Amino acid sequence: MTLEGKLLIGQSAVSGSSRPIDAINPATNERLAPTYMGGTRTEVERACELAETAFTTFRETSPETRAAFLDTVASEIEGIGDTLIERAMAETGLPRARLEGERGRTCGQLRLFANVVRAGEWLDVRIDPAMPDRQPMPRADLRQRHIGLGPVAVFGASNFPLAFSVAGGDTASALAAGCPVIVKGHSAHPGTSELVGRAVQRAVTACGLPEGTFSLLFGSGSEIGQALVADPRIQAVGFTGSRGGGNALMKTAQARPQPIPVYAEMSSINPVFLMPEALKARGEQIADGFVGSLNMGAGQFCTNPGLVIAIKSPELDDFIAAAAEGVKDSASQTMLTPGIHDAYEQGVARLSSSHKVRESARGQVGASPNQCRAGLFVTTAEDFLNEPELQEEVFGATSLVIECADHNDLRRVASQLEGQLTITLQLDDGDLPAARALMPIVERKAGRVLANGWPTGVEVCHAMVHGGPYPATSDSRTTSVGSAAIFRFLRPVCYQALPEALLPEPLKDGNPWQVSRLVDGKRE
Amino acid sequence: MTLEGKLLIGQSAVSGSSRPIDAINPATNERLAPTYMGGTRTEVERACELAETAFTTFRETSPETRAAFLDTVASEIEGIGDTLIERAMAETGLPRARLEGERGRTCGQLRLFANVVRAGEWLDVRIDPAMPDRQPMPRADLRQRHIGLGPVAVFGASNFPLAFSVAGGDTASALAAGCPVIVKGHSAHPGTSELVGRAVQRAVTACGLPEGTFSLLFGSGSEIGQALVADPRIQAVGFTGSRGGGNALMKTAQARPQPIPVYAEMSSINPVFLMPEALKARGEQIADGFVGSLNMGAGQFCTNPGLVIAIKSPELDDFIAAAAEGVKDSASQTMLTPGIHDAYEQGVARLSSSHKVRESARGQVGASPNQCRAGLFVTTAEDFLNEPELQEEVFGATSLVIECADHNDLRRVASQLEGQLTITLQLDDGDLPAARALMPIVERKAGRVLANGWPTGVEVCHAMVHGGPYPATSDSRTTSVGSAAIFRFLRPVCYQALPEALLPEPLKDGNPWQVSRLVDGKRE
CATH class of the missing domain: 3.40.605.10 (Aldehyde Dehydrogenase; Chain A, domain 1)
Structure with missing residues (x-):
């Protein structure tokens, strides 16, 4: 071929x-033959x-x-x-x-x-x-x-x-x-x-x-x-x-x-809420899972976890430390294109240079072109709420941790989020009351709500929603x-009193395609 | 009260x-108390x-x-x-x-x-x-x-x-x-x-x-x-x-x-196609039904039949003559507002003054203010196709008949129609082959396709579509x-691995609301 x-x-x-x-091999910056001449209006x-x-x-x-x-x-x-x-x-x-x-x-x-x-x-x-016999009108x-x-x-x-x-x-x-x-x-x-x-x-x-x-x-x-x-x-x-x-x-x-x-x-930054009891019980394990999800495909998944939200505590400090270790150890990965790599570097530089954000860790420096160095940054709820640009997606393996003062702060941050493809909750039994209070907020913000998993990896099935309020989708x-x-x-079309000979197959008497039908509002 | x-x-x-x-009684132009002071941004x-x-x-x-x-x-x-x-x-x-x-x-x-x-x-x-046991990933x-x-x-x-x-x-x-x-x-x-x-x-x-x-x-x-x-x-x-x-x-x-x-x-003008065999068999009866539909609510229904399309023939002439008689005999009716009445008069005047259109009949003149005089006009397919403004809705009891040379002309007109709420076919058994050729065109143009009925009167039920391509709807x-x-x-939300305690009622195990569900793609 x-x-x-x-x-x-x-x-x-x-x-x-x-x-x-010309396609470019991002690992080498070499051009790949053949050249594709662009199309025209013709x-x-x-x-x-x-x-x-x-x-x-x-x-x-x-x-x-x-x-x-x-x-x-x-x-x-x-x-x-x-x-x-x-x-x-x-x-x-x-x-x-x-x-x-x-x-x-x-x-x-x-x-x-x-x-x-x-x-x-x-x-x-x-x-x-x-x-035909209905009164006052058939x-x-x-x-x-x-x-x-x-x-x-x-x-x-x-x-x-x-x-x-x-x-x-x-x-x-x-x-x-x-x-x-x-x-x-x-x-x-x-x-x-x-x-x-x-x-x-x-x-x-x-x-x-x-x-x-x-x-x-x-x-x-x-x-x-x-x-x-x-x-x-x-x-x-x-x-x-x-x-x-x-x-x-x-x-x-x-x-x-x-x-x-x-x-x-x-555009989605896929917030992950780390609830206090979950952090206490298995902070290190969560940090492992988080770094794994962050690095998937060099962070170039639509569902990459770009935001972590939790209440300030010694357990959160431990989580950040463990995640920082993981990020530091992260091997660099080739990004999709030189343009995406440039945009990533700019996004990371924006975070690095912000007075409101502290750098917690960067990953390994790559030896070849267009390598993504993972990044972990930390800010406070206060600063996040005051700086709308901190919600802007950095497309790649970088995430921002938001330290909240308390549950109230957590819900304030949740309420200020833009529309997302996913929102994840890491929780234990003891977190259920707080999680229940978060649910009405997060399900208005996202197409998919996850518990104790990671948003990367989108199952292709019947119940999946890979969508969500603007700007996650249009x-x-x-x-x-x-x-x-x-x-x-698809769009619906209604056929009124059509002779059988003109009816489309799936609407004919006898249900020739044997499909599920709603007859007089009842499922058959 | x-x-x-x-x-x-x-x-x-x-x-x-x-x-x-102030509400106005359109039958008398009198103001109706009380005055409603408009709201503000407050x-x-x-x-x-x-x-x-x-x-x-x-x-x-x-x-x-x-x-x-x-x-x-x-x-x-x-x-x-x-x-x-x-x-x-x-x-x-x-x-x-x-x-x-x-x-x-x-x-x-x-x-x-x-x-x-x-x-x-x-x-x-x-x-x-x-x-949980699926390979390679649960x-x-x-x-x-x-x-x-x-x-x-x-x-x-x-x-x-x-x-x-x-x-x-x-x-x-x-x-x-x-x-x-x-x-x-x-x-x-x-x-x-x-x-x-x-x-x-x-x-x-x-x-x-x-x-x-x-x-x-x-x-x-x-x-x-x-x-x-x-x-x-x-x-x-x-x-x-x-x-x-x-x-x-x-x-x-x-x-x-x-x-x-x-x-x-x-905006919809709800075209009605009069197929040749139907016209032959029952042209007069169709004319009666048409005039009745045209006059419903002084023509102020979204589904008012504002366009009639048929092939030129002696039977079509008879139909037009019969419909003209009906329109002439139509009592005038009070329109909803003076503004709507003014717009109607302007719309009718636009048709009357067009060189491409001939006036076939006008209804009775009213004695009180804001009365709708029904109207019937005739043009050719050629002129209709060349004058896009003839597709503009005239909100009220006025309709335009389009004389086509042949079936080919009929389909050309159908193809040039804007999006509609409804399209109606008047047909007999002998019209089925021609109607079958029209169907793919008309169902792309309208939300509802009717046979041998009239578009006015929208049933509130499960199979109804009161919609259609732009500009019928957005x-x-x-x-x-x-x-x-x-x-x-409504919008869909997906819940991934949520504990039962956080699941919304209709998604809980045991189906507490007893609703129809699609489980692994199969209807239950």
Whole structure:
């Protein structure tokens, strides 16, 4: 499988003619061939035209056809073999084990959505039968199902080159919803993107689907992405990245003649509350777990624990000391891109130079380029509450401990937090009353609340919420991981008194797809 | 029950100090006492403060408590008796039978949501049990439920002074979701609003709920409404009204430091396709049904059939002639406000003066002020496609017939339609092939597709979608009528490995609320 450095427009592979994109090996700062010439509005136009055409057919495929397609995408990705892992390692600096795990997760995610499509909960079928004799007015037969919104634009993220990229969660859930997908590949891993994109392309052919079901664009800067979001045929956007990037896409989407939803997962510092009894009982163990979570993927997880909140006490001092030891011993790790490494260094420098913050520990200095040195800093609740910029995400393996005077202080800090993907409580039985008082605050701030675990590691399942209030995401009513992610790309349609011959399959008498239905408000 | 002309802030009734609002009887242009002094930012601030406080308690009320509250609101509204109907008649010009029907619908809607709360589908409970022995990584226990977004701002609509106003669908569904509601009452029916607002106030007391669960503000102009939507404690907005009004609220909501969702139901002309065989078989009967639907509530329904699309034929000529007879015979009807009447006259004048449109009929001239004269106009597909302003809603009993050359033309017109609340097909068996070709187009354009009925009359049930793509609404993924309307005000939260003592009731082992759950992706 030789990389060609091309954009994939439907079944074609075409050369772009805009600015070149070269992948960089962040461990060496070396360029990786081939060069990807960025796309232009011509390719955006063509991809959108194909997607619009494909939508008519693709959205009405049977559950089995669509599920088989998702399964085929998974098999095709696995079929790339080690070439994929090696290219992803070179482009991201991430270690083999992590990328093999991420590939497993990505393919598992595609297969989960295949089963979601088969199970049919996403259709949310509701039937209110006719009541011709009702007084004073008869009731017509009313049936509801969900249909896909239309072509979806997906922006690949840098930090999960497989699971949140070309065939990641956004793409899988949009395809599951019956929406063609146009991916804007991340410029940090174009080769990985091309490999996965071609796997999807092959699956489209193998399953006899219209070619516009999937396209993959590249482009440096924001031109291609903005053109894509502004195109009238695009009906929704999936994005994982920075707050600035997400906000810019939201703005474009809202300024369209027809505004469309943007699902942007942006910024979260994932606070961890260390409750007093837990600290007393197992402070050192918690410190170990914390440092492990902090260092995962060089701290480049959306759910990295960037904030630790606890009441000042000798046990907290011991925790900080133990965590500081762990951080000092932390080996440096290659970050995803030189740009991310620069931003990390600036973020750490901002903390280091603040009079309100004291440096507790820094990790090992790296020998190669773009290495992340872990960091641990400490401040007081008072200072944290007075300095809003201390809530700004430092993307990488750095965390800030906030010392509170008492439980009241703890709740004040909780109340001032911005929206988060996760909030974690480390607690023991003796902490339950205080934790109970915290719950109503934290569940308004986060999409996921954890006890005695660590936020890194997002299970792909039915109950998962990888979402949360702004700025964690642009839409707190949704999740970008787990089976409920499909609902982002669906809308309900009601059919009133339609003859059986015009009713969509899942609404027909006899329930041919055998899906769960709400009949007169009762679950069947 | 004497009207006091006051704002209702929690359990208080307070006098505003901003510009005065006087209700006008549109049938006579007479002012109706009392004067309502508009609220200021002080009252917005106080109502939001109370709502925020109330949210903590109200959102965690048991299903039975919340359901009993909704039932009590319904009983309290019925308890007002004829005073409510008489005041509403005076303020809106709508006839008694219509308002009595609307009251029944409003109370039925509140009781439907009471049952929705009890049934618990809105919680969308999902449980993925722990798998401690899973390889390579164990799975933690993960449970999901939905919680209320927070305090909601609801804007009363002029055209349904009960069903889309103070205790209408937006309020009922937001309360059902556990969200306190602050209503900005419509200035056209402040007395009706006060009566209903006091009924809700009494229900709050009777059910022992925190006073901030409900407040009612008045204010002329947009100041109060904009201040409400901009308040950081407000977490969602329900609105039914003009496209301009909805767009302005969306803009404010998106410009907040934390953007919030706006559910605006705005603009729809509800196209009706008359298929050839149906026209042949029963053109006259269809004309009767059409004129009846057109005249309902002086054409001031969101689902009024403002567009008729058919293929040019002798049968279509007959239909137009029959419909014209019906329109000519249509008695004039009082419109809701002098402003709405003025806008209607301007809209009709725009059609009358267009060279692309021919006037087919006008209804009876009224003897009293603010009377709606029905109108029927005709144009060609060619002209309709070339003149985008012919798609603009004329709010009132006027409709435009579009003559198409053939089926191809029909589909071209369908493809050019803006988003709609409803699209109707009048069809016979012989029309099925052509209708089947239209379906993929129309279901992308509308929230509800009807066969052989009329769009006016929106059933309040589980399968209803009163929504649709922009500009019909601001969010095509939602409905503002029917039980699914509750999902607009909810967001999912995932709980990972929480001790039983901290789990919310509906997620506890043993399913104490006995709600439907998705366990490992399977419905239980």
